[in-house]
């Protein structure tokens with residue numbers, strides 16, 4: 001049996017999306033910027049896909065949704081665009097507030113600019129639950145702050161951050177607000193009539209769309225300089241020939257994701273909670289964050305005395321795919337950054353395991369994982385040189 005529980009890393013393409021994309025990988029190959037029939041015939045499909053994205057975010061046509069290659073590009077566009085448009089011309093106001101547990105494509109972009117002396121960044125730490133307190137973001141703001149960038153939900157823990165309160169605060173203060181919503185779309189409602197953001201990032205492969213395509217929502221009047229120049233695509237705001245098949249796929253995937261929010265927060269949440277309750281019976285485990293404050297599909301569990309990689313390998317041999325955290329960093333055998341930020345002791349930070357479900361996860365799969373996970377934990381602890389069951393030692 002094979003069970004995929006690494007959906008926060010990437011998801012399988014919804015079969016309906018594959019079917020929708022097929023024609024644009026074959027007969028409909030025209031460049032949409034071409035003025036002949038081959039180009040013109042694909043345009044209605046692009047417009048339909050963008051319409052699905054506008055509907056999913058509940059935003060008006062006057063706002064922009066720029067299609068990018070991925071969330072990494074979208075996040076780079078915002079941070080470097082804010083620098084070039086606002087900070088370069090007024091270096092006095094060069095402060096950016098973010099969190100210490102953003103995705104590396106946020107953190108390393110900020111490090112790149114700050115290492116070159118171009119911006120000043122405050123990284124707000126998470127609390128003991130892996131959450132962010134709005135008050136801590138507010139207290140980090142100064143009269144030099146030009147941007148707050150705070151993810152909607154964390155990719156490692158699933159913890160949902162206070163985007164509504166922070167966006168209201170940013171608006172009151174005249175500070176730009178960006179949220180990386182990659183781990184929120186398709187899991188929790190993302191209705192921008194309720195959360196007033198200036199910029200929002202998303203990525204199709206996180207909600208059963210194709211890899212290598214993402215988006216950046218830009219509120220009317222908040223346009224930034226291009227990251228990529230040299231083409232009239234996206235109204236001249238993001239150059240490069242449009243990836244028609246993937247845009248069509250991302251549009252339908254976003255529509256489907258929005259349509260399954262109810263299922264994610266009922267059936268999928270129930271399966272996640274069943275898994276979490278069962279794994280919590282294993283002695284000396286920590287599960288990060290109160291489940292009601294997390295996205296419905298995610299749990300991050302630490303098992304004292306068991307290296308995350310060892311558990312991963314054991315599960316992998318049984319056909320179960322999970323991760324020790326963000327795949328982007330999974331090659332490094334460093335401690336899980338979120339566990340470190342929470343203040344867990346280094347030993348526990350090396351034992352973190354992330355399990356993330358999807359709307360395609362079944363009850364039989366969860367039952368199989370529960371059995372395999374508990375047996376793997378028992379086996380690995382029985383051969384551990386550092387772990388002794390406390391009830392035996394006590």
Ligand SMILES: Cc1ncc(COP(=O)(O)O)c(CNc2co[nH]c2=O)c1O
Pocket residue numbers: 008009010069070071072073103105151153154155156180182183203204214325326327328
């Ligand atoms: C919050 C967040 N932002 C940005 C990205 C980058 O998205 P991409 O550029 O479209 O790939 C990811 C990918 N996160 C993960 C990738 O693998 N494991 C993860 O947790 C993410 O989780």
